Amino acid sequence: MQRIPVAERDDWRETAREHGFEFHTFDDGAYWDESAYYRFTLAEIEDDLEEPTEEIEKMCFAVVERAIADDEVLRRLAIPEPFWDHIAESWHRQDRNLYGRLDFSYSGQETSKTPAKLLEYNADTPTTLYESSIFQWTWLEQAMESGLIPQGCDQFNSLHERLVDALGRFGIFGTLHLACARDSAEDKATVEYVEDCARQAGLETQFIYMEDIGIDREGRFTDLDDMLIGTLFKLYPWEWIMAEEFGSRVPTSGTRFIEPTWKAVLSNKGALALLWEMFEGHPNLLPTYFADDPRAAALDGPFVRKPLLSREGSNVVIVGEGGHGRDHDALAETAGPYGAEGHVVQAFHPLPEFDGNHPMLGCWLVASKAAGLCIREDRTLITTDDARFIPHVILD
Amino acid sequence: MKRSRSIALVMMGAGSLILSACEEPTVEALVYKDVQQCLDDSTVDLAVCEESFKQAAAQHARVAPKYTDPAACEADFGAGQCELAPYQTESGGSVFMPLMMGYMMGSMLGGRGGVAAQPLYRSSDDAKNYRTADNRSVGSTTGKTTVSRSAAAAPASKPYTVSRGGFGARARSFGSAST
Numbered sequence: 001m002q003r004i005p006v007a008e009r010d011d012w013r014e015t016a017r018e019h020g021f022e023f024h025t026f027d028d029g030a031y032w033d034e035s036a037y038y039r040f041t042l043a044e045i046e047d048d049l050e051e052p053t054e055e056i057e058k059m060c061f062a063v064v065e066r067a068i069a070d071d072e073v074l075r076r077l078a079i080p081e082p083f084w085d086h087i088a089e090s091w092h093r094q095d096r097n098l099y100g101r102l103d104f105s106y107s108g109q110e111t112s113k114t115p116a117k118l119l120e121y122n123a124d125t126p127t128t129l130y131e132s133s134i135f136q137w138t139w140l141e142q143a144m145e146s147g148l149i150p151q152g153c154d155q156f157n158s159l160h161e162r163l164v165d166a167l168g169r170f171g172i173f174g175t176l177h178l179a180c181a182r183d184s185a186e187d188k189a190t191v192e193y194v195e196d197c198a199r200q201a202g203l204e205t206q207f208i209y210m211e212d213i214g215i216d217r218e219g220r221f222t223d224l225d226d227m228l229i230g231t232l233f234k235l236y237p238w239e240w241i242m243a244e245e246f247g248s249r250v251p252t253s254g255t256r257f258i259e260p261t262w263k264a265v266l267s268n269k270g271a272l273a274l275l276w277e278m279f280e281g282h283p284n285l286l287p288t289y290f291a292d293d294p295r296a297a298a299l300d301g302p303f304v305r306k307p308l309l310s311r312e313g314s315n316v317v318i319v320g321e322g323g324h325g326r327d328h329d330a331l332a333e334t335a336g337p338y339g340a341e342g343h344v345v346q347a348f349h350p351l352p353e354f355d356g357n358h359p360m361l362g363c364w365l366v367a368s369k370a371a372g373l374c375i376r377e378d379r380t381l382i383t384t385d386d387a388r389f390i391p392h393v394i395l396d
Numbered sequence: 397m398k399r400s401r402s403i404a405l406v407m408m409g410a411g412s413l414i415l416s417a418c419e420e421p422t423v424e425a426l427v428y429k430d431v432q433q434c435l436d437d438s439t440v441d442l443a444v445c446e447e448s449f450k451q452a453a454a455q456h457a458r459v460a461p462k463y464t465d466p467a468a469c470e471a472d473f474g475a476g477q478c479e480l481a482p483y484q485t486e487s488g489g490s491v492f493m494p495l496m497m498g499y500m501m502g503s504m505l506g507g508r509g510g511v512a513a514q515p516l517y518r519s520s521d522d523a524k525n526y527r528t529a530d531n532r533s534v535g536s537t538t539g540k541t542t543v544s545r546s547a548a549a550a551p552a553s554k555p556y557t558v559s560r561g562g563f564g565a566r567a568r569s570f571g572s573a574s575t
Contacts, residue, residue: 020408045398127572130408137403154398161400181567196407211564216555217483226462226557236567246562311572337570385572394398 001108002039003354003390006148009034009139020192021135023185026386032131033388034139037149038359038375040394044109045156045373048116052284053102053363053370056118056275059282060266063274064091067265076290077270078308078341080242086251087261095260096170097368098194098233099163101126103383104284104361107352115283116361117349118275120306124259124267125237127186128389130193132364132374133159136391153393156373160197162366167194168201169367170258172231175204177223180235182209187235194233210236219249231256238264239309239341269308269344291343302348310338316382318348332381350381358383359390425511425543427526427534429498437539440503448501448513455551456515457482459529460493462556469494474520485558493554498526500534500543511543512550529554 009015012034016024024032067073068088079087100123106116137157143149167176178195180187195205206223213229214222221229232255234241241247242264250257265271272288279285289296291305305317314336351358360383364372376387426448428434434445463469464485469478473494481491497518502511516526516534524536529551534543 020405042398133400134403134405137399140399157399159400160403181564181572183567184572187572192408196405199406200404209564210567211561213563214557214560215562217485217558218555220555222555222557226555228552228555236563240566240570241563244563244565249562311570 001041001044001106001111003036003357003359004039005036006034006143009142009146009148012139015138015142016135019134019138020189021131023189024131024135029386030388032135033377033390034143036355036390037143038354038390038392040156040392041109041396042154042394043396045394048106048109049104049361049363049373050156050370052104052116052118053365054368056102056121056284057100057365057368059275059279060121060123060271062278063271064262064265066274066278068262073274074265076342077265077268079239079264079268082248083242083251083261083264087264089251090257090261095256095262096166096258097260097263098166098170098258098366099126099129099371100124100259100263100266100365101128101362101374102365104363105349105351106361111352117286118272118284119286119346119349119360120269121266121271122362123271124263125235125311126362126364127190127235128362128374128376129159129190129364131389132362132372133157133163134193136374136389139391140393149393150395153395155391155393157371159364159366159372162369162371163194163197164200166367167198167203170231172203174230175206175227176231176233177206177208177229178233178235179208179210179213182211191233191235194235198233210234213246215246215249215253219252221246221249221253221255229255231258233258237309237311238267267309269306269310270342272346273344286347286349288344288346291345296345299345299347304346304348305343306346307339307343308341310336314384315339318381334382334384351383360387421545422542423510423545423548424503425500425534425541425548426503427498427500427516427538427541427543429538431499433538439540444501444503449499451513452499452501452515453496455529456496457493458553459515459551460496460517460554461529461531462554463492464489464556464558466490466492470520472519472521473517474523477518477520481556483556485556487558491556498538500526500528500548502548503540510545511548514551 074084103119104116140155178191180191198205208223273290276288307315315338316334318332357377359375359377362374375390377390378387431449469492478492481493483491494517496515498516501513525533527533532547534547
């Protein structure tokens with residue numbers, strides 16, 4: 001794994017516009033950054049990332065099995081009791097899942113022999129999908145064509161094919177509705193891309209904002225044309241749905257959700273503690289405990305405190321050695337509105353540094369198969385929504 | 397190869413591909429504005445006319461589009477073209493639906509031939525054509541006619557929305573949903 005500076009394509013902003021990639025630059029700087037790329041060997045991709053990704057997904061299934069069989073686990077995850085049966089039903093019914101992203105700290109085989117370490121699993125509402133699948137792929141092809149990078153490069157990126165294929169296999173009858181909240185361009189773009197894939201899979205689609213969803217007399221969800229919502233892809237966290245007014249209608253609505261309700265177990269950071277409890281010592285896992293677990297005291301050395309439910313790196317604290325529970329020892333900290341449901345503590349495994357940048361590796365799953373890689377770089381140790389997206393290549 | 401062999405966007409961006417729609421298969425159907433027009437058609441059995449009309453009329457209230465605002469109903473179907481539906485909203489308000497303007501049936505009883513007996517409507521922006529409760533045009537011809545197979549299918553029950561806005565509160569206080 002190497003970080004290699006490279007010239008930008010002259011016309012990439014125009015290409016972005018043509019491809020519907022509107023959020024490549026934030027007010028305070030670039031988000032899409034092709035001034036460098038990461039280069040991996042095929043062995044690094046296949047042995048160190050792809051294989052662990054699918055293995056962890058299987059372990060996560062065991063976590064779901066355990067959670068739905070034990071009310072105490074669901075209580076620890078702060079999942080509201082009225083949804084326990086619904087989660088179990090969605091699991092036993094084998095409701096299909098579409099996608100997820102495992103975030104790893106990894107520095108490559110040449111620099112160290114440390115396996116990729118799982119930092120968290122974005123199982124319910126991952127974004128960065130479009131830029132991983134489409135724009136990164138386009139960069140690779142164009143950069144090879146114009147000689148910016150060597151010929152014969154490959155990329156860990158079968159996202160597009162797998163998304164179209166997976167959506168076609170859901171067996172969706174009638175229209176697939178797709179929703180996100182108003183006022184987030186990034187969320188909207190991700191939903192538009194999933195909608196695009198669904199159309200390519202031959203499905204009829206209809207976009208609706210979460211705020212516009214209605215309910216009929218029988219408690220079924222409706223769109224703005226008063227048509228029933230049979231299947232809903234929602235880029236909207238399950239814990240928000242469960243807490244909101246219409247949430248209580250979900251179990252009896254008859255609507256099928258993507259991601260399915262059982263993903264609520266895995267998008268919770270408590271799942272990291274359950275993974276460690278069930279698969280302690282696994283090379284790709286970091287010691288992680290619920291913050292109120294007495295065993296958490298066994299963490300010798302710095303650790304990270306993360307809310308059970310949070311987004312985009314908010315409310316994360318890295319606490320120095322001996323600073324157990326005392327925030328004034330924080331080495332790094334992000335602000336935010338999360339944390340009311342409780343926390344986990346995770347052994348601190350810093351992101352590697354390449355020229356002053358800290359890359360976090362997001363490994364994509366589509367229908368539970370490893371499907372690609374996205375790299376987001378930050379100048380700080382906690383990856384937030386300020387991180388830049390850096391493309392990658394595979395070249396032996 | 398570890399990457400997709402090709403990518404495509406059909407909706408996003410400026411370079412969208414244009415997909416040509418397939419020609420939809422059609423079926424033969426009978427369309428009448430009322431039961432009398434059917435009875436006047438010597439090619440159709442009287443019992444078929446009456447039984448199909450009964451089936452269509454019985455579905456009308458269930459499958460017609462629903463409105464809680466009468467003006468919205470009239471905007472879609474024309475002034476004076478709406479009636480009260482036999483339902484109420486949860487808070488006791490009225491529900492409106494368009495008048496049944498005709499009916500469609502197969503030439504044999506019991507929906508054989510792939511045509512479900514059903515009510516028909518006329519929307520104000522396309523008043524010359526009949527449309528099904530699922531808003532599929534069946535043309536302006538009465539008597540024997542040809543309709544698309546999807547228009548001949550049994551219409552779906554139409555819910556009416558009694559409340560909206562029960563999702564979104566967390567997004568307003570927390571911001572983006574993405575992780």
